Amino acid sequence: xxxxxxxxxxxxxxxxxxxxxxxxxxxxxxxxxxxxxxxxxxxxxxxxxxxxxxxxxxxxxxxxxxxxxxxxxxxxxxxxxxxxxxxxxxxxxxxxxxxxxxxxxxxxxxxxxxxxxxxxxxxxxxxxxxxxxxxxxxxxxxxxxxxxxxxxxxxxxxxxxxxxxxxxxxxxxxxxxxxxxxxxxxxxxxxxxxxxxxxxxxxxxxxxxxxxxxxxxxxxxxxxxxxxxxxxxxxxxxxxxxxxxxxxxxxxxxxxxxxxxxxxxxxxxxxxxxxxxxxxxxxxxxxxxxxxxxxxxxxxxxxxxxxxxxxxxxxxxxxxxxxxxxxxxxxxxxxxxxxxxxxxxxxxxxxxxxx
Amino acid sequence: xxxxxxxxxxxxxxxxxxxxxxxxxxxxxxxxxxxxxxxxxxxxxxxxxxxxxxxxxxxxxxxxxxxxxxxxxxxxxxxxxxxxxxxxxxxxxxxxxxxxxxxxxxxxxxxxxxxxxxxxxxxxxxxxxxxxxxxxxxxxxxxxxxxxxxxxxxxxxxxxxxxxxxxxxxxxxxxxxxxxxxxxxxxxxxxxxxxxxxxxxxxxxxxxxxxxxxxxxxxxxxxxxxxxxxxxxxxxxxxxxxxxxxxxxxxxxxxxxxxxxxxxxxxxxxxxxxxxxxxxxxxxxxxxxxxxxxxxxxxxxxxxxxxxxxxxxxxxxxxxxxxxxxxxxxxxxxxxxxxxxxxxxxxxxxxxxxxx
Numbered sequence: 070x071x072x073x074x075x076x077x078x079x080x081x082x083x084x085x086x087x088x089x090x091x092x093x094x095x096x097x098x099x100x101x102x103x104x105x106x107x108x109x110x111x112x113x114x115x116x117x118x119x120x121x122x123x124x125x126x127x128x129x130x131x132x133x134x135x136x137x138x139x140x141x142x143x144x145x146x147x148x149x150x151x152x153x154x155x156x157x158x159x160x161x162x163x164x165x166x167x168x169x170x171x172x173x174x175x176x177x178x179x180x181x182x183x184x185x186x187x188x189x190x191x192x193x194x195x196x197x198x199x200x201x202x203x204x205x206x207x208x209x210x211x212x213x214x215x216x217x218x219x220x221x222x223x224x225x226x227x228x229x230x231x232x233x234x235x236x237x238x239x240x241x242x243x244x245x246x247x248x249x250x251x252x253x254x255x256x257x258x259x260x261x262x263x264x265x266x267x268x269x270x271x272x273x274x275x276x277x278x279x280x281x282x283x284x285x286x287x288x289x290x291x292x293x294x295x296x297x298x299x300x301x302x303x304x305x306x307x308x309x310x311x312x313x314x315x316x317x318x319x320x321x322x323x324x325x326x327x328x329x330x331x332x333x334x335x336x337x338x339x340x341x342x343x344x345x346x347x348x349x350x351x352x353x354x355x356x357x358x359x360x361x362x363x364x365x366x367x368x369x370x371x372x373x374x375x376x377x378x379x380x381x382x383x384x385x386x387x388x389x390x391x392x393x394x395x396x397x398x399x400x401x402x403x404x405x406x407x408x409x410x411x412x413x414x415x416x417x418x419x420x421x422x423x424x
Numbered sequence: 425x426x427x428x429x430x431x432x433x434x435x436x437x438x439x440x441x442x443x444x445x446x447x448x449x450x451x452x453x454x455x456x457x458x459x460x461x462x463x464x465x466x467x468x469x470x471x472x473x474x475x476x477x478x479x480x481x482x483x484x485x486x487x488x489x490x491x492x493x494x495x496x497x498x499x500x501x502x503x504x505x506x507x508x509x510x511x512x513x514x515x516x517x518x519x520x521x522x523x524x525x526x527x528x529x530x531x532x533x534x535x536x537x538x539x540x541x542x543x544x545x546x547x548x549x550x551x552x553x554x555x556x557x558x559x560x561x562x563x564x565x566x567x568x569x570x571x572x573x574x575x576x577x578x579x580x581x582x583x584x585x586x587x588x589x590x591x592x593x594x595x596x597x598x599x600x601x602x603x604x605x606x607x608x609x610x611x612x613x614x615x616x617x618x619x620x621x622x623x624x625x626x627x628x629x630x631x632x633x634x635x636x637x638x639x640x641x642x643x644x645x646x647x648x649x650x651x652x653x654x655x656x657x658x659x660x661x662x663x664x665x666x667x668x669x670x671x672x673x674x675x676x677x678x679x680x681x682x683x684x685x686x687x688x689x690x691x692x693x694x695x696x697x698x699x700x701x702x703x704x705x706x707x708x709x710x711x712x713x714x715x716x717x718x719x720x721x722x723x724x725x726x727x728x729x730x731x732x733x734x735x736x737x738x739x740x741x742x743x744x745x746x747x748x749x750x751x752x753x754x755x756x757x758x759x760x761x762x763x764x765x766x767x768x769x770x771x772x773x774x775x776x777x778x779x780x
Contacts, residue, residue, distance in 0.1 A: 324476050325509035325567075329523040329574065330497030339522070343513040 072328065103407075106400040113394035126401040132194040133174060136164055140186050148186055158188050165192060198402070201373075201380035204292055208299075208381065209360040216300045216307060217352050223304065224311035225341075241304040253369035256298045258286035260370075288378035295366050295379060299328075307352050312383050314348030315341070350421045354414055361410050382406050388393065425673045426487030426500065426577040426610060427452045428473060434540055435634075442468050443634040445482065450578075450612060450627075455563055455604050458614045459621040460631035461657070467582055469631070473612060474503050474580050485693030486575060498668030499578075506583040508563045508700065510555050515553040516566050522718045523574040541572040544606060545599075561592045568603070581613040585620065599624060607706035618658055622646070628653050648693060653776045655706045661737065664712070664748045665780045666705045670697050680705055684742040686721045688770050695777040706774040712750035712766045714738065722748065740764060 107126050111119045138158040141149045143236065149157045165173045176192040179199050183189075193199045227238050244252060259266040262283025271279040284294040326336045364383040367373060373380040373388070382402060390399020428450040435443040443465045450456045458466040471477040473484060476494035483490050491499045510519045512767055517538055524534045542548045545565050564584055571579055581600070591629045601624050604611055613665065615621055621628050622642045630637040630645065630653070638650040642658075649655035655663045657704070672679035678697055681687040690705065697703045717723065727747065728739040736752040750766060758764065 319507065319509065321505050321507050321509040324510060325503070325505060325511075325570075326522075326526075327476065328474060328501065328503045329526055329570070330494045331526045335526055339514075339525075340511065343511070346513070 093335070103400040103403045104402050106397050109397050111161055111288060111397045111400075113391065113396050115394075122397075126397055128194070129150075130195050130341035130398075130401055130405065132176065133179075133199075134176065134192050136161070136173065136190050136192060137182075137199050138188045138190060140188075150253065154184060156183075161192065162192060170420075187224065197377055197380055198382075198385055200377045201382050201385045204378070204380055205361060205382045208245045208363055209290065209357055211296050212300055212360045213353060213356045215296075216356055217349075219300065219302050220352065221311050221345075223308040224315055225337075228312055228315045241308055244302045244304075245306040246272055247302075249365045250369055252298070252302050253366045256294075257370050260298075262286055262293050286375055288376045291371055291375060291379045295363075295370060299360075299363070299366055303356075307356060310355075311345070311348060314345045318344040346421070350418070353421070354417055357413060357417065358410055361406060361413075427454075428578055428610060428612065429483075429485045430469075430484075431483045432557045433469075433472065433484060434480045435465070435472060435477065436480050440584075441634060443472070443480075444641070446631075446634070447634055448629055448636065450610060451608055453608050455611045455613065455624055456629060457625035457627075458623040458629050458631055459616065459618060459657070460637075463633075464631040465634040466616075466631050466675075470580050470582055470641070473499075473578070474501050475499050488525075493686070497735035500576050500687065501578045501580055502574055502576035503580040503582065504564070504567045504571055504584045506586050508555075508560075508564055508567045509565050512555050514554075515557070516547070516553050516555070516569075517550070519549075519555070519566050520573050522567040522570060528608070535694075537573050537575075541569045543664075544572065544603070546571050555659045559592075560588050561596055562680060564588065565599075566597060569602075572603075572607070577610065579609055579610040579611040581605075581611065583615055584613075585615070585617070593620075600624060601736045618660065618684065621640050622658070630657060648692075648694075648708075649774065652704060652706070652780055654777050655774060655776070656780070659708055659710075661749050661751060662707045663706045663708050663774075666707070666746065666748070667779065668703055668705045668775075670699055670701055670703050671716055673697060673699055678703070679777065683744045684746075688721055688773075690770055690773050690775045692773065693775045695775075697775060697777045702779065704776045706771065706776060706777055707748075707768050709737070711768050713768065714750065714752065714756075715765045715767050717763035717765050720767040722766040722768075724748070724764060724766070726760050726762045728760060728765055729758045731755055731757065736763075740766065 106122060108121060109119050110125075111123050138161070141157045141159060143149055151157055161178045164170050165176050167173075173192060176194045177196050177269040179191045179193045179196045181188050181190040223241055227234060227241070262281060262285075264270070265284070267283075267284065268279065268281040272281070282290060283292050322340050322344070323336060326340050331339060362383050363381045364387065367379050367381055367384045367389075373384055383406065386399045386402035386406065387404065388399075390397045428448075430446055430448045433443060433446045434441065446469065448456075453652060458469060460466050468477060472479050473486075475491070475494060479492050484492055486499055486501070511522065514522070518540045521534045522540055524537065525704075538551070539548070542551055543570060547552055547562065547565050547569065550558065550566075555566065558566065566589075567584070584600070585596050588596060597620055600613075604624075612621070613624060627639060628642055628645055629639050632653055636652045638645060640648075649658065649663075652665065656665070666682060666685060668680040668682045668685060670678050670680055673693075676693055677689050677691050678693055679687055679689050680703060685705070692757055706767045712722075715721075722740075722742065724740040724742040726738060727741045730737040730739075734753070735757060736754065736756045736758075738750045738752065738758055740748050740750060742748055748766075
């Protein structure tokens with residue numbers, strides 16, 4: 070029925086305006102702002118006028134090089150070794166600070182490997198950003214499959230007609246409702262190195278044989294701890310998405326499979342999983358995007374430390390843009406993150422396309 | 425091939441009894457139709473035979489083996505569902521070969537059996553399509569094909585034609601009939617459509633509220649209904665029921681009448697009736713013939729005439745306010761308001777002690 074209200078485009082726009090205006094103000098405009106600012110040297114507060122600097126911000130973030138170091142030799146030409154028998158190399162700064170190599174100026178060592186006697190050193194103009202990038206990718210690579218898989222298992226368990234199953238549904242979903250900041254604070258206590266719940270628990274299980282670990286203070290365990298907690302926190306959300314997918318599969322298909330003699334695993338393989346295709350794509354893309362946006366946990370729990378072992382891309386963007394008041398640098402990171410997520414989402418969509 | 429026997433089978437969901445002690449014998453190679461109004465338990469009964477529902481008590485045997493506790497796959501049944509239940513992400517070939525894939529049969533055998541089933545159902549050209557590219561009738565054919573491929577000893581059909589349009593339903597009905605002749609397999613077919621039941625069945629089981637009302641060949645049910653329910657359920661338009669007074673009973677023949685019915689003697693007395701009591705006289709609309717108002721045994725006025733071409737349905741208002749329907753096998757216009765008399769062959773009328 071076309072009433073006067075629905076035909077009048079003016080009224081329609083008037084109703085849409087508040088929402089549309091807010092979206093424009095806080096999402097669309099900043100999106101284009103980020104592109105613009107990443108090409109300038111804009112700072113948050115600065116007396117100097119803003120200048121256009123081209124892709125300098127991107128170069129400062131992404132420049133990478135590999136340099137080769139020959140071992141130090143004594144007069145006889147023999148390789149000099151230190152007390153542990155390790156080969157001694159000239160310091161990297163002899164190259165990055167040398168006027169002979171202006172192209173390496175300001176770069177620092179990221180990591181190195183040794184082949185025969187020569188050492189190859191990867192130097193980056195922004196080592197912290199590189200670490201953040203690697204950490205973020207690691208986080209995505211671990212969290213996306215583990216969280217998606219766990220959520221699916223929970224959904225399959227929940228999707229049964231049992232008495233009181235709703236209680237479990239609620240329990241698994243509860244962490245999703247709690248603010249991530251609160252969850253992060255709680256888990257900081259759980260992960261505490263001295264008197265944390267996790268250490269106490271492990272110690273109780275092993276009858277005191279467990280050596281307490283400072284989960285968030287140790288570079289080897291910090292990122293893993295944050296991964297585990299993040300997986301736990303959002304698994305309930307994805308469980309619900311899987312559940313909605315499971316419930317769209319017609320029960321008669323299961324009955325048909327049962328008549329044909331399919332085992333539980335065969336039923337899952339031939340009926341459930343193909344029926345979840347679209348849900349799987351959705352869950353994978355959502356988890357990937359959320360994982361790339363990792364920030365609150367880092368901000369509350371580790372601040373990027375220890376030894377930059379939990380630096381992430383978004384944390385760096387905020388740190389730079391507001392912490393160091395380098396808005397153009399923060400914007401550049403945002404743009405890089407946007408392109409990264411876009412690329413990966415497109416690849417995922419292509420891989421999971423309808424064949 | 426196998427026979428199916430149900431002995432005192434019951435099913436309850438909690439306190440609700442859905443099937444109340446059913447005894448049915450399905451012979452090897454027989455086509456049996458379970459028919460009844462919705463909620464009569466016919467689908468539940470079929471699902472119990474399939475193994476999709478537990479049997480609360482009683483015994484179910486297929487081919488001489490009690491299968492109460494067996495999972496569906498061990499019962500050797502194939503089932504066709506109302507909603508087809510074909511897998512949307514598989515091609516027709518994969519759908520039909522699904523049972524063999526599950527049983528890890530070789531590719532050659534699978535191909536051979538799928539092709540054979542496709543030939544029987546005349547759908548070889550559809551094998552590489554996906555279900556979304558098929559019409560409703562073709563989808564149901566795929567579902568039937570999937571059942572055939574596994575060579576089950578008993579075929580179960582759960583209202584397979586209900587989702588199809590009228591024209592297609594008739595085609596598929598005939599195909600299923602042909603299929604039964606070709607395969608000579610035991611088939612149990614559930615429907616609420618009495619036309620399907622009448623045309624397909626060797627034996628019809630009429631169910632109501634989880635109880636068997638009557639078992640018999642289609643013609644037995646049509647010509648000799650055991651009770652009012654079966655009499656009213658089988659045949660279209662439904663049998664007319666007249667409340668009559670019994671004034672005489674002798675040698676199984678009763679003399680009955682009512683204000684608009686002249687006294688008639690009815691030989692087909694289905695249930696014992698007593699003199700002085702009310703009884704119900706059932707006459708099929710097809711056996712009523714119009715005549716002059718002063719002739720015939722029934723008297724009334726024409727209320728409505730529906731002309732279908734080869735058949736004319738006449739609604740007649742009787743003197744006592746009841747209505748009765750006559751189906752004339754000719755095209756004939758009877759103006760509403762005309763007084764009319766109706767005659768019928770008393771051999772074709774049935775007398776029941778029950779009241780509708």
